[in-house]
Amino acid sequence: MKGKVTIAGAKNAALPILASTLLGGGDCVLSNLPHVRDVTTMIKLLGLLGVRNHVEKESVLLNASEATSTEAPYELVKTMRASVLVLGPLLARFGKATVSLPGGCAIGTRSVNLHLKGLMALGADIQLEHGYIRAQASRLKGNQITLDLPTVTGTENLMMAGCLAEGTTTIHNAAKEPEIVDLAMFLINRGGKITGAGTDVIVIEGVKELHGAAHTVMPDRVEAGTYLMAAAITGGDVCVDRCIPGHLRTVLNKLQEAGSTIEEKEKAVRLCGPDRLKPLEVRTMVYPGFPTDLQAQMMALMSVADGISVISETIFESRFLHVPELQRMGASIEVDGPHAVIKGVPKLTGAPVMASDLRASAGLVLAGLAAEGQTSVSRVYHLDRGYERLEEKLQALGGAVQRVAGSV
Numbered sequence: 193m194k195g196k197v198t199i200a201g202a203k204n205a206a207l208p209i210l211a212s213t214l215l216g217g218g219d220c221v222l223s224n225l226p227h228v229r230d231v232t233t234m235i236k237l238l239g240l241l242g243v244r245n246h247v248e249k250e251s252v253l254l255n256a257s258e259a260t261s262t263e264a265p266y267e268l269v270k271t272m273r274a275s276v277l278v279l280g281p282l283l284a285r286f287g288k289a290t291v292s293l294p295g296g297c298a299i300g301t302r303s304v305n306l307h308l309k310g311l312m313a314l315g316a317d318i319q320l321e322h323g324y325i326r327a328q329a330s331r332l333k334g335n336q337i338t339l340d341l342p343t344v345t346g347t348e349n350l351m352m353a354g355c356l357a358e359g360t361t362t363i364h365n366a367a368k369e370p371e372i373v374d375l376a377m378f379l380i381n382r383g384g385k386i387t388g389a390g391t392d393v394i395v396i397e398g399v400k401e402l403h404g405a406a407h408t409v410m411p412d413r414v415e416a417g418t419y420l421m422a423a424a425i426t427g428g429d430v431c432v433d434r435c436i437p438g439h440l441r442t443v444l445n446k447l448q449e450a451g452s453t454i455e456e457k458e459k460a461v462r463l464c465g466p467d468r469l470k471p472l473e474v475r476t477m478v479y480p481g482f483p484t485d486l487q488a489q490m491m492a493l494m495s496v497a498d499g500i501s502v503i504s505e506t507i508f509e510s511r512f513l514h515v516p517e518l519q520r521m522g523a524s525i526e527v528d529g530p531h532a533v534i535k536g537v538p539k540l541t542g543a544p545v546m547a548s549d550l551r552a553s554a555g556l557v558l559a560g561l562a563a564e565g566q567t568s569v570s571r572v573y574h575l576d577r578g579y580e581r582l583e584e585k586l587q588a589l590g591g592a593v594q595r596v597a598g599s600v
């Protein structure tokens with residue numbers, strides 16, 4: 193793979209930022225939203241809740257001043273778990289919310305118990321009935337919240353709820369992902385009073401209301417990491433433009449350890465892949481550790497590394513669904529609980545494989561780019577949730593990739 197690829201806005205920053213428009217009236221003008229299915233789904237959900245949106249060429253204007261409904265229906269929530277991000281804003285703005293419990297998904301049960309525990313600490317009455325979360329609160333009251341684990345969307349839900357609560361909310365053991373900092377910046381620009389975003393203690397002073405603001409969504413670090421790995425697995429030379437190298441520190445470090453040559457610029461990274469990757473030990477961790485969202489992609493790389501690698505998945509309980517698919521391509525992988533031991537083979541061979549979740553499908557595409565012969569990935573709708581124009585961007589880098597008409 194050779195050439196330059198431009199990174200889109202971060203899906204996992206765009207989703208909470210979109211949900212947060214429910215917190216107040218006024219025009220919110222969002223730029224650099226990625227053109228991916230999850231963003232379209234979120235805008236549709238906001239429309240159902242009464243948030244007006246006006247799509248421009250380079251931005252989307254949203255206005256929640258006439259938002260009325262407080263119910264997020266199962267039909268929509270089941271297609272995107274991140275819909276749970278409307279829970280905090282609806283409760284904070286309207287004093288009530290009915291949100292379908294997001295089901296599990298391929299990578300795990302994905303409980304939201306910590307979101308609910310935190311909202312109850314802010315005075316919400318939460319009932320679970322018929323698969324719905326029914327939340328009520330005359331007015332949320334600030335409180336000290338300590339999260340059992342640094343849940344990303346849990347931290348986001350509680351930070352948004354705290355913006356309009358009475359008094360001060362402190363979130364201890366908060367997630368530190370860059371997407372949380374991006375959301376906090378947007379909320380602060382709208383009059384929110386937040387300090388500590390990006391650290392494990394976030395303090396939010398409740399205010400009466402939030403006004404509108406403009407915001408440019410941060411670049412997608414997972415998309416950037418995926419293209420860097422496309423260069424690494426094919427021994428290519430790719431410049432990933434409009435990304436933030438500082439968001440990828442542990443990923444760049446591991447790719448360097450595997451033998452890649454990396455050149456960093458302020459908003460770009462250039463990676464030249466080696467002829468043969470060296471084996472690694474990788475453990476997924478919360479930010480700033482190695483991101484779980486790049487674990488499947490890294491496993492594709494290690495499948496053809498020169499030796500034995502170990503990848504440990506510590507965030508989700510079943511995020512190895514790409515393993516049997518990689519094995520169909522000739523990978524030699526043994527899974528033992530949260531650990532996958534990968535014995536690198538000289539070459540993978542193309543095969544028909546099936547995507548199971550967004551990031552696993554990206555891993556299969558990377559494997560296909562490096563494999564001998566043709567690989568067909570089915571259920572590519574998973575890819576469309578989080579990757580903007582994937583096949584176009586890979587083709588522009590010289591990848592022999594095409595979307596088969598009528599494929600799902």
Ligand code: EPZ
Nearest residue numbers: 204274302303304305306307342343344345346507508550
């Ligand atoms: C966010 O999911 C991301 N999604 C995920 O990206 C990402 O993989 C994940 O964070 C971890 O980085 C969005 O931001 C929209 P968590 P989230 O709550 O917030 C458990 C992608 O591919 N947990 O940090 O749902 C949970 O089961 C997606 O873009 C509880 O037990 O992840 C998991 O094992 C996939 N109770 C762990 O914590 C809770 O209340 C981390 O989950 C919440 C979480």
